[in-house]
Each structure stands twice: as structure tokens, then as C-alpha cells.
Amino acid sequence: MTNNNHEAARTPSDPSSPSSPSPTGSSGGVDASRITLRSPAELADALPYMLGFHPSDSLVMVAVHGEAGRFGGRLRVGIPAAPEEWEDTARQVADCLIRGSVRRGSRPDGIIVFLCQDPQRGDSAQRVMTRLRPLAQRIRLACGALDVPVLEALCLSAGRYWSYCCPDGRCCPAEGTALAAPGTSVMAAAATYAGLQVRGSLREIERRLTPLRGTVAGEMEGALDRAAVALVPKILDGATREEVGAETVLLARALIQRMTLAPPSEGGPGADAWDDGLLGHDEAASLILGLQDREIRDIAAEWMEGEEAAPALRLWRALARRCVGAYGEHAAAPLTLAGWVSWSTGDEPTARIALGLALRADDGYRFAQLLHHACNEGIDPEGLRECLREERRRREPRRGRLPAGTRRAGSVTRPPARPGGTGRTSSRRESGSTAGSEQ
DSSP states (O other): OOOOEEEEOOOSSOOOOOOSSSOOOOOOOTTTTTEEEHHHHHHHHHHHHHHHHOOSSSSEEEEEETTTTOOOOHHHHEEOOSGGHHHHHHHHHHHEEEEEHHHHOOOOOOOEEEEEEEOTTTOOOOHHHHHHHHHHEEEEEEHHHOOOOOOEEEEEEEEEEEEEEOOOTTTOOTTTTOOOOOOSSSSHHHHHHHHHOSSHHHHHHHHTTTTOOOOHHHHHHHHHHHHHHHHHHHHHHHHHHHHHHHHHHHHHHHHHHHHSSSSSSTTHHHHHHHHHHHHHHHHHHHHHHHHSSSSHHHTTTTTOGGHHHHHHHHHHHHHHHHHOOGGGGEEEEEEEEHHHHHHHOOOOHHHHHHHHHHHHHHHOOHHHHHHHHHHHHHOHHHHHHHHHHHHHHOOSSSSTOOTTOOOOOOOOOOOOOOOOOOOOOOOOOOOOOOOOOOO
């Protein structure tokens, strides 16, 4: 069994992209606290703390530097379902992680690989390990071809782990080795002391951002159809676009105020159900379509800190869940806003997941691309925050003043009732410009 010492820097979180091979670097505090990992068991136990969440259906790679084995950049992608894709995937992730590390100034001396996948019904964890062995081998070959050895490759499935690098059945039995119960290991105690936080599983975080299903989804799609018939011609018409924008901002502020005054009593799915109940289909549809305009989305991005951040994040998550059926691509805007607020408030793991989902909804969505890249590169979000603050000061010289062109009539708190309609028109549009949004 390999027995390399690996030191994990004290970082709040440092996961990579949930949907694309983008390595991430350490985000600071290397000398503040070190956690030494001496065995595959400790490596497996440390993985959620390195990422900030429990990965599922994931290939994770961690760069290792120096004689002491300091952890560097990390990369996470989904495991391709089709084995014929594994060879290309292996080459791409190896190249991406190594190039990213070199770009940050240090070529890795080794790589740790984790393959994380739970068995489906009727399957077993050992069969999962066996099925993924060829993928592990391809990754080892791809890294070796770039002169960076894989120091350890582990499969994590159903609470057990296996080493693909250790042939000794005395320490790595065929049936695998049980992982320590969550929160009970020395690693968990040390990570907690070091300030490392695990925010649930990848699947749980994604579930909070994915579209609703069932009857409510059909009702929501009907509301989006009606709103599209009423709003899209106005959005595309320069004469009425400002009016739609003003109504959209007013509606968003009213909903954020509603969220503020009605906080959920619990977290997770219960909180999401509570927020879904606060949001009507027609007002959600109007806001989703209004956010397709870049100028309006940039104003919404200003609600990123202080007491506005938490209710805004709840609203963006709820809107992302309402982008159902043919309107899945529209989720790019609220998902990007959710990612931005998460990043701005220090939750990088959730930010990367939300931004990855935004790019999955629309891989050409520029704002998501820029935020995703900046987050993965470890750039301080304060620069963008200050740009947005300055834009807000320019537009709202006095605290609480509405944007230019916004009507002050208190009666406009939500779009009026929309006539029924069956046509569906694309309203995806990133037009207009504001300072600090696409930089």
C-alpha cells in the first residue's frame, strides 16, 4: 500500500468545476494549519473536505507538489457513462490538471485520483470498482504520458474504498475497506478545527437547483408560455424594453422582500419547498423572462452581499427550479446569479456547482463563463463586487432610489395578469451593457 504523506492546505473549500475539466488552485492559508494524510484510508476520508461536498458519480484528481506532498489544484468531472469515452476523458483531464498547475507556477510531482460512484439497485460496490478499473488505468497511462505519475488511485463506493495501485490483498482486500463514519475520524476532527466545511453531497446541492417535476412543472410551463407571448415582443421592442425592465426590477425587489419577511424554519429540501410556495407561477415566469435581458440581470447581480444576499440566493434558486420543459435554457440566468451570490458570500463549492449547471443549461452564456473561470482561478470576487457597487451608486445616488426609468407607483409590484397563449417564442437575449458585468 502506498504510504505517501500529503499535506492539505487549510482552505475553506477548493473544488473544481462540476461539469467541465477546470482545475482550481489553493485559496490561501497554507501555513496556518496542516493536515497530514498517511494512508489511502485518510486520503479517502479527506476528499469531501478538500472539495467542500461529497462527490457523487465523479472523477476527482488532485495535484501533489514537492517532497512533502503538498496538495495543489483539484479537478472534478462527471464519470462518462459510456466506456468508449473514457480514453478521451482521461487524456483531457490529465492535460487540463497538469497545464493548469504549470500555469499557476508549479508542475505537479504526482497526482491522486478518486473515482466516486455508488452502485445502482441490483449492483454492488465491488462490481462498481471492477467496472471502473479500466478508467483508472487509462488515467494512470494518460498522466504517465505527461511524465506525472499517479501516486494513488482510489475507488469510493457505498461507504467502502479500494486502491487500484496496491496489489497486496493483506492491506487492500478484494471486498474493500470500510470508510470511517462521517464526522468520527481524526481527519474529520482536524478538518473541523482547520475550518474546512462539508456542505452535503454534490447530488443534494444540484437537486436544489434543478427543475421541478410533475404537475407543478406542467403548470409552470404554461405560465412561461403565457408570459412569453406577452413579454417577448416588448423585450425585443426598444420602445417598451425599458418599461419591461423597470417592472422586472420592481418585481424582483418585491419577491426578495417577500423572502426576507418569510424565512424558512428549516434548511435543505424543506426550505426549498417553503420558498417554492412563496412564489407564484405567473410572477416567476415574468421574472425568468425579464432576467434574460443582460441589463436587468446585471442589476440583479448587485444584490450580492449584506442582508440582500441570502433572500436573493433563495429567489435565484427558486427561479432556477421553475425553468422547466422547453425553458431549460432560461435557467442560465438565475443559476449564474445563484453562483455569483454564493461565490460573493464565500461559498465557493456551491458557486462552482451552480455556475457549472448554468453552463450546462447554456454553454455560451458569457457571464457564467467569466465567473466560472474567475472562481476556478482563485480570483478575489471583491473586484467585481466593487464594480457592481459603483454601478449601483451611479444609478442610485440616494439609498433606496429606484433605477432610472423605474416608475415609483406602488401599484406596480408584479406584472399584470397575462392573456393566455399557446405560442412559444425564444426570449433568450444578452443585450445592452452595464459596467462591471462582462469583464
